[in-house]
């Protein structure tokens with residue numbers, strides 16, 4: 001039954017009366033949004049006196065909806081719960097409604113007179129305007145803006161006992177992802193929940209943008225005091241500066257349309273690289289200008305997890321433990337496959353130059369796989385004298401050879417039982433031993449040197465090498481049958497000089513070195529210098545350089561003078577005197593391409609230009625990518 005009690009209700013009743021008679025409603029009697037929604041509801045053929053059942057969709061469909069929106073809900077739930085905790089929980093029902101109008105989560109409504117609200121907002125109920133007429137969720141979805149629908153503003157009489165406020169939540173691409181709604185019984189008092197709903201929606205959007213993998217995050221505001229606050233807009237940029245996601249406030253500040261692929265330098269008066277260099281060199285917000293002259297304060301945003309960050313794929317167990325190492329996008333895909341292959345008990349072969357993280361990856365596979373509770377045993381085949389490899393691997397019985405321990409010793413295979421054996425630098429294993437290794441792997445049993453007892457083995461095998469094993473096979477240095485045995489799947493780690501996420505990796509290592517307060521930074525000149533280095537020792541070498549810088553800096557900013565001498569001096573490739581500007585440019589590009597193994601991204605980064613520029617110059621100068629282009633160069 002309707003309860004028109006206040007002046008507001010009476011004006012509304014009059015307005016409704018005029019609406020049903022098809023007469024004009026005085027302008028200020030009903031908000032425009034409500035009037036439009038009434039008209040749409042009428043066009044859908046709805047009858048305000050009809051009984052509305054609020055039946056949820058069938059269970060199977062609800063399951064499908066929850067599954068489809070699982071990730072979205074993971075972002076929504078924490079803010080919904082937090083907001084609910086600040087309300088008088090007995091009076092309110094909060095709900096999240098997905099873009100097609102179905103409730104996918106709700107909370108609250110303990111009071112007996114809230115039963116109808118709870119029914120209307122239970123998961124599975126469709127509240128789109130074409131079914132439920134004018135209501136907070138339906139109207140906010142249709143209008144794409146926050147709305148309040150109080151008492152008699154609802155289209156259906158049956159729900160005029162309620163009031164609701166609903167605020168859209170935008171996806172990182174700028175589409176409506178759903179609405180956050182708060183409802184309670186209509187009592188004529190102001191709702192007072194719109195602001196809190198908007199803050200929660202902003203926080204959900206922030207979280208969604210921050211979760212975009214393989215991106216650099218910046219936050220911005222027109223007031224520098226708010227840049228580091230939850231009120232700031234957040235933007236996720238690709239390595240080339242394309243906006244891959246942005247919160248609705250960031251879109252508003254930057255004047256971005258939804259779905260448009262825009263580069264940040266098309267909006268701000270700076271280049272993408274220059275902006276990042278400036279931001280990386282400081283902790284405070286820097287000011288950039290939109291092309292229309294509006295100034296914005298911008299700051300680089302560190303991800304919540306300092307060293308480990310998702311790179312396109314995720315393993316919940318390892319990530320929960322903060323153990324996922326940084327892999328670039330290229331390697332990430334193979335890592336994801338390797339996790340699955342390894343979990344099935346198949347061997348994985350890890351290729352990569354020294355220091356690229358082969359052992360880190362092996363440990364990651366072990367720790368995120370089914371054998372994580374067993375031991376992880378590593379042996380570097382190139383670091384042990386040939387005559388000792390056999391006893392190290394297979395163990396020996398007492399007195400098996402001169403100098404052997406009196407008690408005998410279990411080999412690495414035995415030690416790894418129940419877990420993982422990691423054979424590093426397998427390419428350096430002597431041919432004679434390869435035959436024995438193959439037998440052990442095939443038969444899954446081992447006999448210690450000098451013994452006869454057969455020991456059963458139950459360990460997974462991971463192998464790594466910096467050598468091209470296929471070529472070793474062709475040259476007769478590595479057994480073909482062993483090669484296929486250990487190569488269930490092969491993963492190649494990208495050399496540091498060719499990693500697209502070079503800057504992000506530096507930042508992750510700086511965070512790690514900076515400790516809890518994370519106060520370590522590189523100034524822009526030294527960062528440029530690091531980009532130009534060849535990194536023969538890869539991440540291990542980079543770690544060393546940053547460690548040295550961290551030890552030498554007096555204020556947390558690593559400068560050229562804090563870098564090792566060979567790095568601090570620019571490694572210039574001589575460009576002959578007397579060259580024209582054009583030929584100097586040609587030579588610079590050609591040399592940088594060779595230095596970067598043909599990787600266009602790395603070359604562009606080193607030379608401080610866009611990739612498109614490199615491609616254009618290649619064409620202009622008739623240059624070709626080196627034939628021996630490494631895999632990462634296929635960008």
Ligand SMILES: Nc1ncnc2c1ncn2[C@@H]1O[C@H](COP(=O)(O)OP(=O)(O)OP(=O)(O)O)[C@@H](O)[C@H]1O
Nearest residue numbers: 325326327353354355356357358359360361539540
């Ligand atoms: N993805 C990563 N994120 C952070 N640090 C890493 C990563 N990969 C490697 N490192 C660091 O780089 C160093 C070298 O890593 P690792 O020993 O795994 O390399 P490797 O390829 O096995 O080297 P080698 O072939 O010389 O044995 C280690 O200190 C490790 O912590």
